[in-house]
Amino acid sequence: MKLRFVEEKFFNLLMVVSTVLIVASLVAILVTVFIKGLPALRLSMITQVPKGGFYLGKEGGILNAILGSLYLAGGATVLAIFISLPIVIYFNVYAPERSVFVNLCRFSLDVLWGVPSIVFGAFGFTIMLFFGLRASLLGGIIAVALLILPVMSRAMDEVVKMVPRGLLEASYSLGATKLETSVKVVVRQALPGILTAVLVAFGRGIGDAASVIFTAGFTDSIPISLMRPAATLPLAIFFQLGTPFPEVQERAYASALVLTFMILVISIAARLLTKSFTKHVIK
Amino acid sequence: MEYKTHIRVRNLSVSYGKEQALKNVTVDLPEKKITAIIGPSGCGKTTLLKSFNRLIDSIDGIKVQGEVYLNGDNIYGPGIDVTHLRKKMGLLSQRPHPLPMSIYDNVAYGPRIHGIRKKRRLNEIVEHYLRESSLWDEVKDRLHTPASRLSVGQQQKLCLARGLAVEPQIILGDEPTSALDPNASQRIEKKFLQLKEKYTIIIVTHILRQAMRLADYVVFMYLGELIEHGPAQRVFKEPQEELTRGYIKGVII
């Protein structure tokens, strides 16, 4: 009796401690970025591209990297959605239950999920060399799409798996095909979870530096072509932090603030936009 | 009394992997009557019901032998369009499964799939079948709200309307009232008694009294075998088989 009580207390404490730890470190990161970044944040940072000597502390902004990151992560996310959805629909609607092949695929995706992003960068780079491509927005999009594909498809898979069998049968028994059922019922029912998967993947894509360093390259100009290199925010932050000049380092924090803010705005906007589509979900 | 046969089952055997769920079932189910499939848990009632609209097809390792004739065509024969077959039967499951869309879209789902696009026509269909399942008055002012907000009883009625909207000949119900409160069950039962004018109704039920109230024809199953079938009056009053007698008396459960 006594022991059970102590056990309960102990695990309660453990939970509180870990929650506090997580929340505190999150707050600490945000506060650091805010305190260090806010003073250096100028409107010109988000409206201008780097001028000559930007990395030495002269005039300019990171518009090139903001747009580059948006195009790159956006493009990669869209590409990954078009690959993930069919995979997930196949796993859960078309493939036989308890299929060995499907479980093997799931396992592979889980392993790929854990592969460091630099490996995806190096892999993408090798492929690009093979096709004779130079570092470009397109190369970056493909590398990042590969990077976020495992996260996105497995996260979607877990929610689509939860769609009750009876719901599928209800649709089939009205004469719907598997495709109609997938598009009109399964995707709709799982939409909130699918959206979360997309946002998580987008977040990973926009925040990653290692996969784009070789594949997308870097440039001070705004990306205008898929075949030209593109700047990205994580790399911009990395380069600015790497200079010996305090004012440039401060701008790195300002850039980080911009990145954080962008992810926040996009997440909230996506939730609001899809709200009207998710209200019908059967609980 | 003479019955007109609607579904003719011949030597139907179904097995899930090694487990045989139906053993050589042969029976004729009457048209525009209520047939109740009764029997203890796990005896293959659901399997029999779902073999009629081939919903069992998608289960792994399933093996189906024998024939089921609907209007003379073997539904397990070659060249059968399964979606077309399923359209001929509305299914009510144990728990209602409204689709993740509005009340209106739930009813319009089937007709839309089968090619009806005109808004006017869809409006008519939705109203007609919601009236048919006595749900119209309760929901007419909130047709475009999510179906998930309805009570369970209302959801079951919605599923009925949705099934009727594809103009089936047959209504299949797998314990359609088991998730409902007594009042809602009673309303569904009353509905069935009206609907048998136009449809062949086949329900699986655990509730013997329900079978007695509703059924014109009874099929008693035991461990995958069809033990006895016949007009409800006769089966309940003078069961021919020992097992049926036991089940009706409540000895076998």
Ligand SMILES: Nc1ncnc2c1ncn2[C@@H]1O[C@H](COP(=O)(O)OP(=O)(O)OP(=O)(O)O)[C@@H](O)[C@H]1O
């Ligand atoms: N998907 C499945 N995979 C394997 N075996 C199954 C499956 N579905 C049913 N069975 C087996 O087939 C037999 C008949 O099942 P069925 O669901 O038809 O019974 P039932 O009469 O409807 O039972 P209940 O009254 O409990 O609903 C049972 O022994 C069951 O274990």
Ligand SMILES: [Mg+2]
């Ligand atoms: Mg059953």
